[in-house]
Amino acid sequence: MRKTIAAVALGATVLAPTLGSAQEVEITAEIGWVSEYYYRGIPQATSSASAGIELETAGFYLGTWAADVGEGAEVDLYGGYLLEIEDFWVGVGGTGYFYTGNFDDTYLEGNLFAGYGPIEAELSIGQWGAFDAPSENYTFVRVTAEHEGFYVSGGVFGRDFSGNYSEAGYGFSVADVDVTFSWIWSNADLSGRGADDHTLVLGASKSFTLFGG
Secondary structure, eight states: OOSOHHHHHHHHHHHHHHHOTTSOEEEEEEEEEEEEEEETTEEEEEEEEEEEEEEEETTEEEEEEEEEOSSSEEEEEEEEEEEEETTEEEEEEEEEEEESTTSOOOEEEEEEEEEETTEEEEEEEEEEOOTTSOOEEEEEEEEEEEETTEEEEEEEEEETOOEEEEEEEEEEEETTEEEEEEEEEEOHHHHSSSSOEEEEEEEEEEEEEEEOO
């Protein structure tokens, strides 16, 4: 999820002739918007636009993603490796979440993913910069199930962080635009309102293939 789109595109240009046709390089980009930007059950901003770009080859991926959070921007960098064996897949990677302005401080994570058929699970272990206070360590576990556009998901934080959330929704495509409707419930630790809370979210996004594919 992040830094310099030009650098990623340049990297693909360099890699493509080296890897050759046996290991295809693909670069994709995405733009999107959500009526309420929530991440892991935590409200971030109202009416948030976003954009990202990702390079993938032979199971390896590297990407950047940015979103408007009202008081500046969230800019993410991520990368990793994904291995697929028929209906089963497993992945390992890392993510950095960075912010302009004073919206939040840096998060650095190691990520493990696994899935089989419609079921996907994530374990992330991270550290939060905590501004001028001592940094805090956390874990995050999520399980998601999907079927024919419908999905349900739930996640929980551990160690120095606490809180849990549930999410359900439906996604479909109209004229190559992906549209999602979702309901998100967050407990008091995550809602930021001192009590359990829920909200409905509308989202739209469009993906583009810039290279390969």
